[in-house]
Amino acid sequence: MPFLNNLTVFEPQIESDTLLSMPIAEAELVFQGYPTNKQLEIISATRDPRKREELYYFVPDCTELIQLSSTEDMLQILSTSLGTGYASILIPCLSSDQFEEMMDIVVWKDGKLDEKSLDIWLFELSLCDDEDLSQFLYRIDIGILASMLRGRFEINSDFLALMIESGTIDPSSKEIQFKDERSKHILDAVWAADENLFTRLLYEVFGLDKEELTSELSTSLERAKEERDQRVEERDRQMG
Structure with a gap:
């Protein structure tokens, strides 16, 4: 399940750093659990283009996320x-x-x-x-x-x-x-x-x-x- 819950503050940059430090299979599962708008916030908060690209690959088909970026x-x-x-x-x-x-x-x-x-x-x-x-x-x-x-x-x-x-x-x-x-x-x-x-x-x-x-x-x-x-x-x- 994503780290986001009703009691925590959503920090896109922190979520990004955490996801990119996790094993790929686990990161994919967590990232796919976020709604699209939160996925986009995490991606947008990641300023390094190469790291930002990695996040798109955490979903099976990144076309929608790319076209919304x-x-x-x-x-x-x-x-x-x-x-x-x-x-x-x-x-x-x-x-x-x-x-x-x-x-x-x-x-x-x-x-x-x-x-x-x-x-x-x-x-x-x-x-x-x-x-x-x-x-x-x-x-x-x-x-x-x-x-x-x-x-x-x-x-x-x-x-x-x-x-x-x-x-x-x-x-x-x-x-x-x-x-x-x-x-x-x-x-x-x-x-x-x-x-x-x-x-x-x-x-x-x-x-x-x-x-x-x-x-x-x-x-x-x-x-x-x-x-x-x-x-x-x-x-x-x-x-x-």
Whole structure:
């Protein structure tokens, strides 16, 4: 049974320290005995992101707890393992809105696209299963994806537009030459998750009108930034 009773004062930080010092099986039993709101209080009171992550694993399915947690708290946890592949364990538990809010925070730096950060997040996403990957990729503006991948692979064909329009090309096609393994891994994942999104991405990466490519990309990125700024402003307004 949980340590909480009618005669004791509930101290989330103390409960957290106690749980994390117990044998795992015993800690799971105790933690699962708390109502959800108390579980969240214990998690929120645990400021070390790695220790906070441990608490989520004390329940059989942590999806509900994660989606009820603040985006900032979850971003702190995920940031400790980004680039290692381990963040992909928790990413599928996020709600679509949480993920979109995270992208608004991490892929923009001083008003400019942070391609390094986006690249790391796409690597983690590529390790998720196809259904989860498809769900989250659609929350990233296609122009942002194209900007990050442009120049990292080539399609050697005199009929590039025709191949893209007809959907006869995929990441395994001999015409595609990748300049790094990360870009290949990402395109493989996009293709596996959603063939239509893959085709749209190629349209954006190469552009059917080369002369308009630069201006179209700039417009797409500007639109994505404006939409992001509007979402952030709306969240700030709702939070008062």
